[in-house]
Amino acid sequence: LGTTAILQDIWDAEFVCKVIAAEKPAFTMAATPFLADLVKTAPKHEGELDSLRIFVSAGAPIPSALVEQAGQNLKARIVSAWGMTENGAVTMTCPEDPAERASQSDGKTLPYMDVKVTDFKGNSLATGEEGNLMVRGASLFVGYLKRPELYGVDEGGWFGTGDLARMDENGYIRITGRTKDVVIRGGENIPVVEVENLLYKIPGIADVALVGCPDDRLGERLCAYITLDETTNGLTLDDVKDHLLRHQLSKNYLPEYLEVIEAMPRTASGKIQKFKLREQAKDLRLAPAKRA
Template sequence: MNISTNMHPQRRSAMVGLGAWNDMIITDYLDQAVSISPDSAALITYRVSEDARTTLSYRELDRIVTRMAAGLASLGVEKADVVSCQLPNWWQMTALHLACVRIGAILNPLMPIFRERELAFMLGHAQSRVLVIPHSFRGFNYAAMVHGMRTELPDLEHVLVIGGDDSANCFEQVLLEQPWEERIDTRALFAERRLGGDDVIQLLYTSGTTGEPKGVLHTSNTLLSNVRPYAERLHLSSDDIIFMASPMAHQTGFLYGLMMPIYLQTTAVLQDIWDPLYAVKVTAAEKPTFTMASTPFLADLIDIAPSHRDALASLRIFVAAGAPIPEALVEKAGSAVNAQIISAWGMTENGAVTMTRPEDDAERAIHSDGLALPFMEVQVIDDHGQLMPSGVEGNLMVRGASLFVGYLKRPELYGVDDHGWFTTGDLARIDAQGYIRITGRTKDVVIRGGENVPVVEIENLLYKHPAISAVALVGCPDQRLGERVCAYVTLHDGHSSLTLEDITAFLLEQRLTKNYLPEYLEVLPALPRTPSGKIQKFKLREQAATIRLGTAKR
C-alpha cells in the first residue's frame, strides 16, 4: 500500500538540526544490545491466567525476529505493507514489531477489547495483509470471531493464530517452526528492506470527534525522538528494569514497554492482564524500577500496597497518565510505596508530551501535568489564535519532534498549521514556570480508564434504537477510572420508558465493545439546547458530575 504522509521538508531539517531526529531505527538498538549483552534478559513475560513465565535473552529474541521476518517476507509481505496484531502483552508482539521493521512493514497494533465492529473498519481501512491473534484470551475465541469476518476483508491474506490448532494458520507452525532464515539470504533481504528514519513503522487507531477511528502514522524518528528524552527526564538507564502492564496496543505500552527497553538495552517485564495482586507478585520476583499506567492502575496498586511494601520496594518511578491524579491518591502513595509519582500528559499522535520531573515536589504531580519534554513545545491560545496569559485557560497546541506525520488516507484531518502547531482538542492553562494543567476537552470523547470512548459512534448507534429520539453521551467523574459513560436520552412519542438494560442489550447486538457501554442512563423530557438546536453538553456534564453510579440501573 502506498502510504502518504504530511511530512514537510522544513520540519525534517529543523528536527535534524536540533538533534531530535538521528535516523536510527529500533533494530539498530536491538543490534547494539545483541552485540553488547547478548545473554541479558530482553523480555520476561507473565500470562496471568496460566501463571506462566517466559524469558528471552537478546540473543534469543534476535534469532526469533530474524526467522519471523524472513517468514513474513516469504508469505508475501512487502515493504510498507500493514501487518496487524490483536495481542495482549506477550513476547510475540515485541518480536512481531521488530520483524516488521527488519523487512520494512508497518505494524498496526489493535486493542484486545475490539470486536467485529471496530476490527472490520480498522483492518479494512488499513488494508492489512496479515493479522496475528491469540486463539483465545480471557475466555474469548478470537479465531472464531475473525473467521466469521474474512469475507468482509478481501485484502487480508493471512491470519496467524497463536496457539492455533489449524496447521495452515498456526503462528508457531508457520513462522517459528520453519527455518526461514536458512531458505532466504536474510542479510541481503534486510539490507534491501532497510528503513529510513522517516518511513512509517506504526499505524495506531484512535477515536476522535468524528466517531470514526483515525489511523495515526508514526516513523522511527517521531517515536524514538520521544523515547530518548522521556528516558533522560526520568534518569532511566540500562540498570533499570521496565514493568509494563498497560496494553502495548496503546501508545503508552508500545513506546515505554516495547521500544524503550530495547533503546535502553535493558529488560522489559510484561504482564498480560491487569491484576494488582499479581503485579505485586511480579514486582517481588523481578524487581522492576519503573512503570507507567493510567490512574486506575495506580489506585489499585496503592490500595493493596500497605500490605506489600517490601514486595514493591524496587519501584522507583510510577508515571501516571490518562486522567488527573487525585490528591488523596498521591498522599496515600507517599506512605504506601517507595516510588515517586510522576504526572504526564500525551496523545497517540505524540506519545508523552509533558511530564513532571523526579526533582519536583509531590505537589507538582497533583496540580499539574508537567513540563514539555525536550524537542516538544506547548502553548495555550484563545479561539482567535492569541496566546493566553499565564494561568488562563485556552486551547492547548503542541508541536515538535514526536508529532505524528499524518492520518492514514485522511490528510485533511491532520490539523497542523503552517508553523507546525497541532490542535490537540484539549483545554489547558500554563503557569509561569511552564507547567501545564489539562482543564477539559473541546473534542467529544470520554476517557474511561485511559481508553478513549468513541462518543459519536455510540450516539449514532443509539439513535437507531426505536425508542430514542435524541441522545447525548458525556463522562461523569470517577475516582478510579477517571470517567464513566453516562447517557442522556429523550424518547419518541409512544415510548414511556427505557432502561439501562435495554440500551446495553441493544448495543451488544450492534457488536459494540463492552468497555464502551454506558454505565448510567437518564431519560429526560428534553435535552438542553442552544437557540440553534445544538445540545449543550456542558450542562449535562455538570449534571453528570453529581451522579453516584451506585444508582445506575444496570
C-alpha cells in the same frame, strides 16, 4: 540501556505485585486507574515493592487523594505525564518536584517539544488562562494513514490537541478537560477536573466522571457518575454536595444529578469513555427527582 522489560497484556494488581517482588523493577508507566489499583493492593505486600522508584501516570489527571495514598503505601515517586497517540509523551513533571505537583500539574515540555495555550482564534493566552492546548515538535506524527484531510497541523507546525489547558509561570501545564467535554450550564463553564478531584477525596469513591446532561432552560446540567469500593454501601447527592461545600466549592459548580454505577466504561488503556456517559445522561431529563 540493556535492562529488562516486563510486559503485561492483562491488568491484575495482585499479579503485578508478585512480579515486582520477584523481578525488582525500578520504573513503570501506566494510566491513573492502574496506579489506584496498585496503591490499594500495596499494603498487603509490605516491603515487596520497594524496588519501584518511579511510577509515571498518564491518561487522566491524578487525584490529590491518590498521590497522598501513594506516598503512604509506595516508596515510588509519582510522576504525572501528558501526551497523545499523535505525539507520544509531551509534558512531564520531574522526579525532584514536590510530591503534590503530580496531582496539580501535567508537567512541562520534554526536550524538542513545544506547547502553547491559545484562544479559539489561535491567539496565545496569558499565564493561568484556560484555552486550547497546541503542540509541535520532534515527536509529532506526520499524518493519518490514507486520511490526509484529517492532518490538522498549521503552517507553523502546531497541532490542535482537542484538550483544554492552562499554563503557570514556570511552564507547567494543567489539562482541564477536552473541548468536547466542557460542561456549560447557563452560559458558565464548569471546571470539571477540579470538581472531580474534590469528589475523589470522599472515602469510598473509586471513580468519578462529570458530564453534562441536556436541559431545556440552562443548556446543560451537571451529572456526577461514580463507582464505589466494596466497603461502601451508598452515597447520596446531598452527601456529595455537603462534601463539596465543605471544600469551599462555589454553589454554581455543584452537580445536580448523581448516578452510582458498577463500573466506568473505559478504553483498553484505562481512560474513561465520557461519550458513553453523555449518551446515558441524555435520559436524566426524564428523572427530575434526581435534580438538585
